[in-house]
Amino acid sequence: MMSNYCSRSSRCKSSPVPSGRCGAVRHEYPFADELLTSWHARQRHSRRGRGLPAPKAVRDRMGDWRHPDIRPTMAWINATADDLNVSAARLVEHSLAKHYPALPPDFLAWEHLPGSASSTGLIPIPRLHVSWCSRCLAEDFASDRPAHVRRQWVLAAVGFCHRHRWPLEDRCNGCGSRTWRFAMPARGPLRMICEACWQPMERTSAPALYAGKDTRVRWDHIIAFEQQCMGAIRGRTPDQFRFNFTSAGQLLNEVRDVCSLLTKKPPNDEYWWCRTRNIALNDFACDAMTPGYIGLQFYSSDTRNPLATASPLLRRCLLAAACGIIETNPDVGAALFGPEAPPAIERFIARTDRGGLDRLLMADGHWSSAFILQIKAARERMARRFMISKLEAAHRAIRNAFAHSSSNEQTKFNRSTGQI
């Protein structure tokens, strides 16, 4: 049985301290919403790295990747529990697999996806892409709590902190660097600081700070959509008033496929050998999703789920477009992209590869019947409008031809009668 006291301190053995501090070594558990690697990094920091190697993903006997945050190996859990004198069973409770048993790997945010080859042909070790909420970090600092990375910040279908309704960031607001580390200031708790300019990461971006009411309303629409996606990741059936006859798996399929179609290069694009900005996503401009950037354009991607490797900016834009397209309420699309913009689902149909869309529509049970009907109804509306515009054009052409011929007849008659 695991001892409750620190094995490294005789003082602890003789007089346990209920708070978990023995005087020589501090043995504490992760926070309720903390990533295991964040907790481990904090422990390494308090020991200045002595005897605690940084955890990384490893392959198991079957050749599958085991990431310490997602599904850690029991060997790592036992060794860490022993080193830090905590309960192994309690550490397992903090893994992502425990909280999201049905989590598809492509709904996590990755620096390097498992199994993806780099430009050199080598397969890098899978690493999660960590974003953060500057307001959560500021709250940690204000309440004298060590800064820590929350589980929600590594989910690919999340671009906002749902607690503060605030956009997540993955770069320093001072210098734009993406590298950070934990550091203990002279006074106060542990903080996340930029490795390039040493600024604390709780400094929020000014454009987000001065966001107006309209922008915040748009954020709220995407947060509501993200909450439905997070529920689906947990296996919960989506809200049937918003997503009729849609199962959790179908909602995730729809989000994944819509994002993939939005970022796919057009089949006849002349720049077929490189990435292009000629993608459907760039037609769904919503500056509220990219505070501080106006008219931001993104490059094409060939990944199955572009959310998995997207920055928080791209993630929010993808989720905004997917929300406008999948959501049955047209008011959401109008609120996101403006009342004058054509319906999002029609822009999506007009701009994406027809063959690719048809293949997905025919896959049995892959998308919900309600979403398929929405697409079919939108196609019929578009075909009807196209036919009406063609008939109107033909009617105009005939009218112009008659007008032209009657004016010619009149001129001929005037010439023959000698009138001017």
Ligand SMILES: [Zn+2]
């Ligand atoms: Zn927050």
Ligand SMILES: [Zn+2]
């Ligand atoms: Zn910096």
